[in-house]
Amino acid sequence: MFTLINEFTVTGDVEEFRLVLEDFNRYMSAQPGAGGYRLLRSTRRPEVFVELAEWESAEAHQAAVRSDGFLPLVSRLRPLVEKSVPDLYETVRDEQTVAG
Numbered sequence: 515m516f517t518l519i520n521e522f523t524v525t526g527d528v529e530e531f532r533l534v535l536e537d538f539n540r541y542m543s544a545q546p547g548a549g550g551y552r553l554l555r556s557t558r559r560p561e562v563f564v565e566l567a568e569w570e571s572a573e574a575h576q577a578a579v580r581s582d583g584f585l586p587l588v589s590r591l592r593p594l595v596e597k598s599v600p601d602l603y604e605t606v607r608d609e610q611t612v613a614g
Contacts (some may be wrong), residue, residue, distance in 0.1 A: 515549070515605045518567040518575060525561070526594030535565070542567065545581065547574020569609045573574065573601055 515580045532553075539551050549568030556562040569575040578584065591598070 515608075516569045516572050517603045517605065518565070518569060518600060519603060520565045520567075520598060520600035521565045521566070522591075522598050523561055523596040524563060524594060525596040528561070528563060531563075531591070531594040534542045534587070535563075538591065539565075539567075541587060542578055545578035547571055548578065569602070572604075573604055587594070607611050 522531070535553065539553075542548055543551060547570040549570060550566075551568070552566045554564045554566070556564075568577075
């Protein structure tokens with residue numbers, strides 16, 4: 515399992531950013547090998563968002579990034595964010611703790 519972690523610093527309209535990211539997520543979630551998705555927002559820096567997207571393999575993620583629909587979605591995000599810092603991480607250890 516691989517996880518894409520992408521930190522966005524939003525400088526444009528936050529609601530428009532969220533709508534564009536929803537379209538982006540809908541497209542990427544339909545790609546082969548896509549798994550779960552989460553969007554987080556910083557409580558200290560409300561302009562900072564982090565997305566977590568699960569992929570079954572690095573190759574599946576790369577194929578999605580090279581697909582025809584990817585670049586048009588990226589071009590919609592660019593005017594809304596100051597920076598985007600994506601990276602793909604391989605799961606080394608996964609423990610889930612339930613508070614009780």
